[in-house]
Amino acid sequence: MTDPVSTSLGATACVILARGGSKGILGKNLQKLGGGSLIGRSVRAAVAAPSVAAVYVSTDDDAIAAEARLHGARIIVRPDDISGDGASSEAGWLHAIPEMRSDFPDLDRLVFLQCTSPFTTGQDIENCLAEMEKQGTDCALSVIEDHSFLWQNDASGRGRGVNHDETRQRQRRQDLAPSFRESGAIYCVNAAAFERVGRRFCGTVALCPVDHPAVEIDTPADLALCAQIATTSGFAGINTSSLLNIRAVVMDFDGVHTDNLVSTDQNGIEAVRTSRGDGMGLSMLRDAGRWQLMILSKERNPVVLKRAEKLKIEVHHSVDDKVAALEIWLSERGLDWDALLYIGNDVNDAAAMARAGVSACPSDAHPEILAIAGWILPYPGGKGALRAMCDTLLDQGA
Known part of the structure; x- marks a missing residue:
């Protein structure tokens, strides 16, 4: 010894x-x-x-x-x-x-x-x-x-109790x-x-x-089971106690609300794809009334405004300096950076993520963002990332 x-x-x-x-x-x-x-x-x-x-x-x-x-x-x-x-x-x-x-x-x-x-x-x-x-x-x-109840074979090959006596009345577990x-x-x-x-x-x-x-995890079946477990809020990939002080949720648009792809027609008109599941989650988060919500985007496409209007969420777009914009927005609401959850996906979100109390990103974010995010959401942008975030916040606030 x-x-x-x-x-x-x-x-x-x-x-x-x-x-x-x-x-x-x-x-x-x-x-x-x-x-x-x-x-x-x-x-x-x-x-x-x-x-x-x-x-x-x-x-x-x-x-x-x-x-x-x-x-x-x-x-x-x-x-x-x-x-x-x-x-x-x-x-x-x-x-x-x-x-x-x-x-x-x-x-x-x-x-x-x-x-x-x-x-x-x-x-x-x-x-x-x-x-x-x-x-x-x-x-x-x-x-x-x-x-x-554990068993093993004895010398004659017959079953014997290890942590219980099989010759007596069965104990309660x-x-x-x-x-x-x-x-x-x-x-x-x-x-x-x-x-x-x-x-x-x-x-x-x-x-x-x-x-x-x-x-x-030793087999593909183990991996599939754990993947299902990992999407539940109890194993959300973050210490959920860190979310208790969050009072504001600010999201980038492209790559967070969308899958970061855009289709362009012959007239240069762009269209993006968003998730109805994400929209439902954000509606529940908005209706809960416990968090200030905002979309903050560098994008100048009017699609950002239309999506925010549908979701009934405040939006600031055509913003190049996100930190400066957030300083003003938080101050107007009497909030500090520690109360902010910021969700981004690319390098222009890094400065805001570094200041936020909690930073998050979709699972397909840029590698530099994956490296600094405090919370990697279990789905890609535009494909359930925001719904997972909303479900976890709502579970914490229940």
């Missing part, structure tokens, strides 16, 4: 293993779910954890490396001999440590995240680290409470002793203990329950 961790903490870093090869799902770590890639979701969760000083992605794949950098990760190039199916996760983690120590000589704790558990949040990571520190253990892991199973999402370790032992369970262990769907 190793000695318990020290109460004097140095740096904490996160490592995410994301190799390019995958037999169950081709290009699994780059698959999209709820608006973001699996690797992007994991990196964002780690970046959102206040205790994590840096996030590293160990990969042998250039495309994964580029996607991980986009969301704030540092890249460790993983050699081929520990990138195949037979290589252990521990081998990848141990390989990453020297590079992390070169950046953080006082490296004290490591967080290992799995891309196959897509609903991890920064708060989950904080809770796991806190539980490890509270109990003075060498490691901690995320678990899900399990009320199952709620009367079983509490048991937990690994969620597969988060493992935290004391760095020195892990290096010494070479296993994720490197001494005393703390359990940190998480309230996640009990799914790990």
Whole structure:
């Protein structure tokens, strides 16, 4: 048994293993779910954890490396001999440590995240680290409470109860002793203990329950199920408590209300496509009366005015300096930037997004916007992104 961790903490870093090869799902770590890639979701969760000083992605794949950098990760190039199916996760983690120590000589704790558990949040990571520190253990892991009756075969091949006695009257499920199973999402370790032992369970262990769907992505069916879950407000891709103070919602037009495409006839008349579902969501948001709504667009096409008129939403168009326009608009309403949710999709929205209390973008936004958005909506612009935003806000305000 190793000695318990020290109460004097140095740096904490996160490592995410994301190799390019995958037999169950081709290009699994780059698959999209709820608006973001699996690797992007994991990196964002780690970046959102206040205790994590840096996030590293160990990969042998250039495309994964580029996607991980986009969301704030540092890249460790993983050699081929520990990138195949037979290589252990521990081998990848141990390989990453020297590079992390070169950046953080006082490296004290490591967080290992799995891309196959897509609903991890920064708060989950904080809770796991806190539980490890509270109990003075060498490691901690995320678990899900399990009320199952477990069985195994005995030496003769007959079934025997593991956590219950099958020779007695059946217990009520709620009367079983509490048991937990690994969620597969988060493992935290004391760095020195892990290096010494070479296993994720490197001494005393703390359990940190998480309230996640009990799914790990290994098959296309798992991915499809998680994609459905990711569209619900409970797993909206943002800490919904950050939306409680929002009092104003301002949206760009092209690429947010529309799919960012335009058709032009022989007379130069332009037409765009919008979503009836988005329109319904915005109508409900407007009628709720809890938020000030506005469309703010650089576009000079009268279609912006016509769409805003149909939605009965205030509109400012032909605006080049969105920050200046918002300063005036917010001031007139006695609001500050922290009360603003801004939804944009392209580089001319970046300055406003940087100032807003919460920034959001459709799932098909420009890469520079995906990198800075606090909330990647689960659908593309003009195809449900705004409806998902509205549903989540309305659920919070209910």
